[in-house]
Amino acid sequence: MSDCIFCKIVEGSIPSNKVMETDHVLVFHDIQPAAKVHALVIPKKHIASLNDVTADDAGIMAEVIMAVKQTAEQLGIAESGYRVINNCGDDGGQVVHHIHFHVLGGEKLGQLIGNSVSTHIKMLPKTHGSLM
DSSP, rough: TTTOHHHHHHSSSSSSOOEEEEESSSEOOOOOOOOSSSEEEEEESSSGGGOOGGGHHHHHHHHHHHHHHHHHTTTOTTTEEEEEEEESSSSOOOOOOOOOEEEEEEEOOOOSSEEEEEHHHHHSSSGGOOOO
């Protein structure tokens, strides 16, 4: 897609600080990091959002997920923990309409939105037992 900033990064007309690259996936550091470690994992093929993934994209998406794991390992955050975020659509906060996954870590991350997990567990009926 000619006006997609991520497609331009893939083709090399816009530079990026690459973490890793395969035939189908590109990983690069986010230029506006939201954590000490913040990389973006994208398929090289233009797919606008998760809503646009088809069965034909299954192999590419599997490579994207493996690249997330490899990125966490390569950037040294796999053991301590990391967060993976995909924003889908305008209400989901998607700004660049080329599917991408944020890999964040390198520090203790706060809650995303709303109630924390511990609040949700406190709200469970007693019949569920202890989950923590």
